Each structure stands twice: as structure tokens, then as C-alpha cells.
Amino acid sequence: MPDFIPAKFCVGCGYPIILITLGRILEQKQLSKKAVMGLDIGCSLLAIDALPINIFHTHHGRVTPTMLGFKRARPNSLCFGLTGDGGAYAIGWQSLFHSALRDEPITVIVVNNTVYAMTGGQTAPTTLPRQKTDTNPNGYEGATFFGPELLRHVAHKDAYLVRTATNSPKEIAVYLEKAIATQQAGHFSLVEILSFCPTNWKTIGKATMDYVEDLKKVYKVGEI
């Protein structure tokens, strides 16, 4: 397990925190050999060399169906889908919703930075009211998307749905462990992680932390 992630992500990005945390858990639990991680296209694609496990790219919005196909073919594997909030909740929502409904035993990690970050910060389903983006330069006026809460309505009672943030790495570790245990028990799991995007938020230092804390006021962290 490397002590650092190759510097592909922007300075201050939250992804490396998530990936290092996941990598340590897999190493500690000796699950690296069984782990397979599919990457959605978006900032998630940059994780291709991040961990010493099998990793492959899929298409934008398609990581969930790809991983359920892999999991059903090889049930003893540990399947992760790493995706952004746009890939998960907009273009990939139909597949994500039905995978939760069918209780597919895979773990989807949704990195929520409230924008399409790779393409320069356009409005996502998770964009907050009044937030200014490239596609809502005068401020977003729509409603806000609560992925895990929506899935709770259709998911199996033993499916694991949770939200945390990149300024709480210990909590990320606890929740990822529970998500893995849920997959091993044969159920669907989704971990949404509110993640730093200083590039698109146009923040530095403490302002980035404050931004996440503000997000937490809207997107409640904890098990759902």
C-alpha cells in the first residue's frame, strides 16, 4: 500500500483521502486480492493507478451496471464502483436506483462535490440553491438531490446507505468497513462522501473546510 496517491488530482482534492482510506482498509483486512474497482468517467477516472488492486475504467454513468455484471459473474469478489455525484445521480441514476431496488451486492462510493468538476464546474443534481456554476451563472434555482435518502425508500432493510465527508477520514474508514461488511453479507451499499473541490469552489485553506461544513448543514452526515 503506497503512503501517497500519484499526483493526478488537483491540489486540495478530496479523492486521495478517500482512496488512501479505502486502500488501508483493504490491506488491513487482506481483501486487496479480491477487490475490484470500476471507475466512472469524471474525476474518478484519475484513480486508475491509485491502489494496488484491480482497477478499470468504465463509461460515464455506467460503473454500477458494469460492477453488478462483474459481481454476479464472480460472487466472491469485492466490487466497488467509484463515481462522482453527476455520474451517480444524473446520467447513472436509473441504474443506481434499480441496483439498490434489486439489492445488488456491490459498494458504490459517490464523491459529492456538488458540481461536474472534471468538465469545469457545471451544475450537478447536488448543486445547492443559489450556488453559481458555469451552467447557472446567476445561481442555481432548482431543488437539491439527496441520493442516499431517496434510495432508502427502495433499498433492502439490510442495505447500507451513509453520508460522510472528506474532513472526517476516520468516519470514512468506519463507514467503508460497514459498507464492505454489507456487501459480504450479500446486500447493496452506498457511501456518499462530501468532498473538497477547491478548484471549482474557488476556495483555499480554511475556506475549503468551511465550505464542507456548510454542505453538511444541507446534506446530513451519518447512516441513513
Add this chain to the structure above:
Amino acid sequence: MSHSSGQKFMTGAEIATQAAVDAGAEMMYGYPITPVTEVFTNWIKQGQKYLQTEDEIAAGFAVCGAAMAGQKAFTATSGPGHILMQDALSMAEGMRLPFVAIVAQRGGPSSGTVIYSQQEVTLACFGGNGEGLRLVYSPGTLAELYTLIRRAFNESWQYYFPAIVLTDGYTVKTRGLVDLENLKMENVVSAPLVVEGEIKHWPNIFTFEEELYSEVMKSKTDFDKITANIATAEEYQTDDAEILLIAHGIVGAATKVAVDQLRSAGKKVGLFRPITLRPLAAARLNNAVKKVKKIICIESSLGQLARIIKDELAPDIQVSFEYLQYPGLGIEIDEIVSRVSKF
């Protein structure tokens, strides 16, 4: 009815299902769509493993994931579903996944008609944001539907290109006598592309144009290398033909009967019927057209086959073309005989 003991009266859908079983397929991902739904429901009736997904996009990507894990999986679709399937087929083309799809064409564009057409040739052969490096088979008969599905699994798992068996609703819904015992072939064994315990970092998106270029050119080289083994066509009465009829699928089968009738009337016609549309048997095509005065392309589309044929003709071949084109319409033998007689 007198027939040998090996013969059975089966629908195209039943034959397709049996071919997949015999090919060693372990899993089917599907979404109902006319005219190919019965391939899915027959598979399920046989007690095989399956999942009905929320759409063709999910079915396609689940097949991709299964292929990576080493499982022989497949899907079946048509028309609007075939359009959605191109997303996953593009990934299969880019990552060289053994992806098998049975596509029963229906009329288009849009929701079109629901039973028959030959208007998905371009989509099957060249759909997606790539170069059309996939294997596309066009069965003319029920027996050929069986053998081409077997070949699609074998050749896809041997050469790692996506494979589409491009048929139509008439073929899938037709009931006829087939002797599958005589059509047996060895299966290529599947193997995982992502192996437990290995550390494979497998990209499909690249930073540098040169990286993608070398990936595409490697696939192109591989595709060219296997063309001689895979490209198949039927040539019928071509030796002394003055007019060469070119048709595929069940139109090709109808044209073959028309050739006999036209020959009885003294017309020197022959048939070139591509059995693989990708790769096309271009060497045989170019040989077959050498002595003919005219080519007539016959198809249930406005030239989707003709464009492939013209593209594959050697630049020095000068021959005049005529077209019988009926987009989305079935073509009867009598119609072919009557129209070709006038040339």
C-alpha cells in the same frame, strides 16, 4: 412429414437460445423488446441464469462486467434498444471485451415497425464513437442462425472483439426444421480478463492522443489479421454470371431462390451473399465481381449494405451498380425475379 430423427421443428428464438446454451453461455442480461423478447423468455424457460435490467444500457454494461470476470454472457436487443446498446458496445470495442449480442432488426427510424428490417446494418457495423472493429454476422437461414451464434461466442472469446449476430424478427419468429446435431462445434473456453490476485490497471481513457492512436492501430492490425479466418460469404452461380446480385440475411436466402428461377429463364445471374458483414470477405467479393457487367444490391434498407460493398471494392474495379431498396419491407422472391429480369 418425413424427416430424420435429428431434425426438430423450432422457432428462430428457440434455436438462438439453444445456440447460446450449446456455446457455453452462462448468463443473459436482457430488456424486453419486440421482436427479440422470445430469445430472452426461452432462455429463462430453460432455467438459465438471467437478469432483466432496467434498460439496454444496463444490460450491455453488465455483459461488459461479466466478460471482464471471465463469464460467457450475452444480450439480445433490437431497434431503439440496439441504439442504447452502442454505449456498452463502444466500451467492448475499446477494451476488446468478448461481448455477444443477438440483434433482431426491426424497422426504423424511431420506434418504426416491430418485426422486420435490414436497417440496423450501419449501426451494428459502425455504431459507436470508434472504427467499427467488431464482428457482425448475418444469418440467411435458421440453421445459419445457430452456427453464427456459436461462432460469435467462439470468435469473440478467441479474438476479443465484440460480436453481433444481426438477424431480424422474421427469422426469430419463423418455425422450421433444423438438425442441430449436425451443426455441433467445439467451444472456445472463456478466461477472466481481470484475474483475482493480479494488479491490473486497465484504462479506456487516455491522456495523450498518441496512446489512443496506438490502441486503435493495434486493434486494427489484430482485426486485419483475423479477417482471413473469419470473413465468410456464400457464392452461388457466380462462375459465368454477367449480373451479380448482392444481398444478405433472409433477403440473401430469397435472392438465392430467385437466381435459380432467373437461370431457368436464361438470365446469367449469380449471388454473392455476405455471411459476415464485419469483416467482409472483400477478397472473395473482388474476385467475384471481376467478370460481371453489373452488380445489383438488394436490401430492405436505402443502401446500408450497398455502402459497405462499395467501400470494400478494389479501386481499380469498374462495374455499374443498380439497387433494389425497400427500407423496412420484406422482399419476396417474385419481386426480385420480376425486377432483375428487366435489367
